[in-house]
Amino acid sequence: MEDLTSLPQDVRGTECAADASDDALLRQFAEGDAGAARALTDRLAPRCFSVAMRMLGNRTEAEDVTQDAMMRLWKMAPKWVSGQAKISTWLYRVTLNLCVDVQRKNRPDRLDDVPEPEDNDLSAAEKLQEAARKDALQTALSQLPERQQQAVILRHIEELPNPEIAGIMGISTEAVESLTARGKRGLAAILAGRQDELGYEDD
Known part of the structure; x- marks a missing residue:
């Protein structure tokens, strides 16, 4: 899902451990580690997309929601306080809210792009x-x-x-x-x- 990462372009690319926690990766990203951002995107963006696809039934809209949710994650990264909540929980909540916004704009529901x-x-x-x-x-x-x-x-x-x-x-x-x-x-x-x-x- 390379087109969904929306990674900032002015951060340094460094290696990050694949087994690092979400909190550690987000902290590393906030400190300028592009590798951490990519690892966290690879881990979390597919989950966002899966929920958005089920909620919306439209691939383009699900991709847009996923990109928006990840962008919000990057923006809040410097303010994140470790231990206050799971990053995945926060991201699921943001994804659901974005999907609800799309649904309310698009009534009746669109089901024209369910994956085969x-x-x-x-x-x-x-x-x-x-x-x-x-x-x-x-x-x-x-x-x-x-x-x-x-x-x-x-x-x-x-x-x-x-x-x-x-x-x-x-x-x-x-x-x-x-x-x-x-x-x-x-x-x-x-x-x-x-x-x-x-x-x-x-x-």
Whole structure:
């Protein structure tokens, strides 16, 4: 995702350890280490993009949101206080807020750029069914209430733990559990009657 990095051009390029913490990398970037910025981008930008793509269903908009979120990270880097929160939690929150802004501008939802499956081992029929599943899930997600959509994406697609989701969304863990449960029921209701067509098994 080279075009999403938006790295400042006036910092020095140095090597940084791949196993460094997010906090350490952000601190190194704030001190002028371009290598740290690139390592942190490689680590975090794909997560932003994944959430934005699920929220928006449009690749161009998801890329724009990811770039904007990373730019905000670079701008706040000098002010970051280690230990006050996880950088990934902060970035997820920014990404969600940016997606909500885009959604509110673009109603009704746009679903014209859902990525195709990449498994080359699938048969033509299997590829069509997989594409139909992704389209159906994206459409169903877009019909959920905003907070349920966010909770379901973070829990069941990004596979984040409930306490981290609570931090991202600014709510209690119990509220996350409630939103996720209601979101799953909502998805099941929206997709009801299409299990055979999409190849889903009943839970």
